[in-house]
Amino acid sequence: MASPAADRRTVLARLARLAPGLASFVHYRRDDLRHDIVAGVCVASVALPVGVAYAELAGFNPAIGLYSCLWPLVAYALFGTSRQLIVGPDAATCALIAAALTPFAAPGSDAYLALSATLTFVAGLICIAAGWVGLGACADFLSRPILTGFMNGIAISIALGQVGKLLGFKIASTGIIRPFIEIVEKIGQTHWPTLAVGSGAFALLIALPKLAPRVPTALATLAIAAGVVGLFSLDSYGVRTIGAVPPGLPWLTLPTLSFTKLDTLVVDAAGIALISFCSAMLTARSFAARNHYEIDDDREFAAIGAANIVSSLTQGFAISGADSRTAMNDMAGGRTQMASLVAAASIGLVLVFLTKPLQYVPTPALGAVLVMAAVSLVDLATLRTLWRESRSEFFICISATLGVVLFGSLRGILLAVVLALFRFIRLVARPSCEVLGTVEGMKGFHSIARHADARQTPGLCLFRFNAPIVFFNARHFRLSVLNAIDASVPTPTWFVLDAITVTSVDVTGRRVVEELRExxxxxxxxxxxxxxxTQRLEWREKHGLRHAADNQLHYPTLRAAVQAFHAMRKPKKPSQSPT
Known part of the structure; x- marks a missing residue:
């Protein structure tokens, strides 16, 4: 009979598999509480203005943005494996939501909110299903150049979309060229009080970090702007505000599935799930590496899905990992998922007791906050690095940016995925090949292309193929071998393939190798x-070829093969006849 302690360990192990965060609370250390409380309050101070601003970007009432910052934080704290990651609305998912739903309903309407709940719920289901079947590795296929290009494109789109709010007129066009033309045509319609409020907000966003670095810049800017609007009644002069925010916590609602639009929403939800997860994983991995712990990709996928489902059930919209809030959590000393619970509690208190002042927050100030957030998304440092190190990846990055700007966020995702697949196919279908030689003063065998003083043994061609030999690169392997032999002077009598770098060979690859040998x-x-x-001998035995004729020369190492070649070439001593 198992002891109570063993039963407790078994329960905790099962709990850790289902809800890693909840299991961590069982072993919570009191020493971490002070740090997590401070970090949670700091996170809430950043999440409040960002949630309001991103709700405006996605086409929702500001309260919806705050709802999306509340219960999803709790869900991720229970199911996530990252100690620092903070989830909530982010620029990319908000832009995707607006692009997906605007063709079907007017932003802010009940139909728009219902479609958003369905979209978010389906995205959450896709994330959970992907985590269960082990698709967490999908994050590796969207390389940093592609994600950088995507985020740069999102930043440009967001910034252009806020110009109308700053100038006081509506911009109906989409893309980059047509909105720019529309802005030029309507510049005479500029509402000067609105422009003044927006300009003042920009000034505060730039000056406050220098004057008061410990003050939450976005929160302070919106608070000051709301105070100015309320004090001078600027709303009566035509300056738009976000209006009344209903007090209280969100109630539980079930999304009403619209089956007529479900096929379209599933595609959009898959795009949101992919970008939400990949964006969250980049952030989570970065902070896990900085704080010396590991995260589980598949559980992260499921945790992001759970947070999205909770958001849809509590009147929120799609969420992802939030770079700025995660950075704030780490900077403020957050050590565990408890910081997320503290942040959620702080936001809940604001929703219950402090919603009245939010009605005076001016729309141009929100636009200024979003423009600054968009500027922070632009990653010029990575662009410069790519230009120096890899021109091909630089152009992939630029292509992803142009795809988002010219064709929209959702099509930009598809373009980014296609670029990722093309890059993957190119890398594995056309891997690097090397002819090897010896370099004086260096052990082993080295590429003659990279070492000018490398020497080949006459009559011997050592060849390295840096990939498995499979159906999509077998022809490339054959042509590369023939080119290497044709380029060798004199023509080799032995061709030696380094099998260590050939991790696997499929049926097509084996057929090509045999035809090449003949x-x-x-x-x-x-x-x-x-x-x-040994691996080849085990394969032959497994397939019943152990006793079949095998005239293939096979040595355990390259050095052994080279020694055998020299031994074969060494002239034999003539035998002496007895005297």
Whole structure:
């Protein structure tokens, strides 16, 4: 019979598999509480203005933005594996929501909110399903250049979308060229009080970090702008405000699935799920590495899904990992998921007791906050690095940016995914190949292309293929081998393939290798393998070929193959006849 302690360990192990965050609370240390409380309050001070601003971006009432900052934080704290990651509305998901729903309903309407709940719920289900089947590795396929390009495109789109709020007129066009033309045409309609409020907000956003670095800049800016509007009644002069925010916590609602639009929403939800997860993973991995712990990709996928489902059930919209709020959490000393619970509690207190002052927050000040947030998304440092280190990845990054700006966020995602697939196919279908030689003073064998003083042994061609030999690169392997032999002077009598770098060979690859061996034999060149000898013998035994004829020369290492070649070439001593 198991002891109570063993039963408790079993329960905790099961709990850790289902809800890693909840399991961490069981072992919570009191020493962390003070740090987590401070960090949670700091996170809430950043999340409040950002939630209001991003709700405006996505086409919702400001309260919806605050709802999206509340219960999803609790859900992620229970199911996530990152100690620092803060979830909530972010620029990319808000832009995707607006692009997906605007064709079907007017922003802010009940129909718009219902479609958003469905979209968020489906995105959450997709994330959970992807986590269960082990698709967490999908984050690795969207490289940093592609995600950087996508985020740069989102930043440009957001900034252009806020110009109308800052100038006091509506911009109906989308893209980059047509909105710019529309702005030029309507510049005479500028509402000067609105422009003054927006300009003042910009001045505060720039000056406050220098004058009072410990003060939450966005929160202080919106508070000052709301005070000015209320004090001087600027709303009566035509300056738009966000209006009344209903007090109280969000109630539980079930999304009403619109089956007529479900097929379209599923595609949009898949795009939101992909970008939400990849964006969150980049942030979570960065802070996990900084704080020396590991995260579980698949559980993170499921945790983001759970947070989205909770958001849809509590009148929120789609969320993701939030860079700025996660950075604030880490900077303020947050150590565990408890900081997320403290932040959620702080936001809940604001919703219950402090919603009245929010009605005076001016729309141009929100626009200024969003423009500054968009500017912070632009990553010029990565662009400069890509230009120096890899021109091809630089152009992939620029292509992703142009895809978002010219074709919209959702099509930009598709373009980014296609670029990622093309890049992956290019890397594995056309891997690097190397002819090897020896370099004086260096052990082993090295690429003759990278070492000008590398020497080849006459009559011997050592070849390295840096990939598995499979159906989509087998022809490239064959042509590369033939080109290497044709370029060797004199023509080699032995061709040695380094099998260590060939991680696997499929049926097509084995057929091509056998045909190549026969072709080289007709040329008088012996095909030799070096490395993975035991693995090849096990494969032959497994497939019933143990006792079949095997005339393939196979040595355990490249050095052993080279030694055998020299031994073969060494002239034999003539035998002496007895006297």
């Amino acid at each position: 072709e080289l034999g007709r040329r008088g060149v012996t095909f030799v393998l070096a490395g993975r000898r």
